[in-house]
Amino acid sequence: MRKKLTLLTAGFATAALALTGCGGSTAISTAPAGSGDTETGSSLFEVASDVTLEGSPTFDKMKEADKVIIGVKEDQPGLGFLDAGTGERSGFDIEIARWIAASLGFSADKIDYKAIPSANRESAIVNGDVDYYVGTYSITDKRKDQVGFAGPYFVTGQGLLVEADNSDIKSEDDLAGKTVCSATGSTPIQNIKDNFPDTKTTEFDTYSQCVDALKDGQVDAVTTDQAILIGYAAQDPDALKVVGEPFSTEKYGVGIAKDDTALREFINTMFTDGGETWTKIYDATLGESGTKVDQPEVEAY
Known part of the structure; x- marks a missing residue:
């Protein structure tokens, strides 16, 4: 691609x-x-x-x-x-x-x-x-x-979804001290654990549960493949946005x-x-x- x-x-x-x-x-x-x-x-x-x-x-x-x-x-x-x-x-x-x-x-x-x-x-x-x-x-x-x-x-490739008014997270370089959510057993959550040791993680069975947690303020970002995240942002553009460039290949x-x-x-x-x-x-x-x-x-x- x-x-x-x-x-x-x-x-x-x-x-x-x-x-x-x-x-x-x-x-x-x-x-x-x-x-x-x-x-x-x-x-x-x-x-x-x-x-x-x-x-x-x-x-x-x-x-x-x-x-x-x-x-x-x-x-x-x-x-x-x-x-x-x-x-x-x-x-x-x-x-x-x-x-x-x-x-x-x-x-x-x-x-x-x-x-x-x-x-x-x-x-x-x-x-x-x-x-x-x-x-x-x-x-x-x-x-x-x-x-x-x-x-x-x-x-x-792996991307990041944040709240629309979030100005702190612009890319994966801004994840230190933040809490990131993804699906249990997914490659994106393992990538965060392996390569971003200063980032906290939360896991759910589905990405939609992570999106709900993001909207509720329980996590700072959701990570998975950017194609998936854009779909969520498109459903609720007033509340959510995708930031940064893909930082993996899936x-x-x-x-x-x-x-x-x-x-x-x-x-x-x-x-x-x-x-x-x-x-x-x-x-x-x-x-x-x-x-x-x-x-x-x-x-x-």
């Missing part, structure tokens, strides 16, 4: 859209099953038919169950968001997850979503609670000890069972060959901010 995400603006709020896609004779509603949303929208991807994937126990499990269970986030506007009022899911990660399902032959009504806190992602994959996970999941060597990754499908991957090489290669091939679809998904979600970014190359291993 060669264009910094700091260019994202308040227009990001419009990214929380309920999209509908269709392909061939098979329509894909990106609203959750049972939502009643049958409007026809952008054609994002088709549901594949007669899919075979030899050597993938995860795919075999999906086929036997006639459904796919996807681990997601649901409190990240523009990325993975669940509208409590309508029951509709939206965001870039959600569409990536649906694209994978469609490529494997599963339509929207064959998808079950599970919201998994950051700290529980590895265990959810290892225990088979989800078939794969798509939710701002940074690829790290430590995590590769337990799970596998396809991708990356997106690259961002590569989002699709979390899968560690030894499921066949599924990893399938998804990586889908990303590599599906540049046009990736761009459509980006433009319909994060791209609503007006920014353009490059799809990253996958890292096969």
Whole structure:
């Protein structure tokens, strides 16, 4: 990715859209099953038919169950968001997850979503609670000890969210003596602990809890990937703002069972060959901010 995400603006709020896609004779509603949303929208991807994937126990499990269970986030506007009022899911990660399902032959009504806190992602994959996970999941060597990754499908960097009237914190250089919040088990909170010893930390299961703590004055800043923080700031620009430049590199991957090489290669091939679809998904979600970014190359291993 060669264009910094700091260019994202308040227009990001419009990214929380309920999209509908269709392909061939098979329509894909990106609203959750049972939502009643049958409007026809952008054609994002088709549901594949007669899919075979030899050597993938995860795919075999999906086929036997006639459904796919996807681990997601649901409190990240523009990325993975669940509208409590309508029951509709939206965001870039959600569409990536649906694209994978469609490529494997599963339509929207064959998808079950599970919201998994950051700290529980590895265990959810290892225990088979989800078939794969798509939710701002940074690829790290430590995590590769337990799970596998396809991708990356997106690259961002760690940022800071503060109250709109905060003039003390302008970047990560101003964190000494401050209290910073992030999600338990996330790479951003570990980065603060490892590299900012004079900074206090508070952790919650979700980033939205950190944002609430920031608004209540319990913490001085929230840190996670800047793309996520901009979504929160766009929701409440009078109360919140993003400061500074990204101070890490986070590569989002699709979390899968560690030894499921066949599924990893399938998804990586889908990303590599599906540049046009990736761009459509980006433009319909994060791209609503007006920014353009490059799809990253996958890292096969």
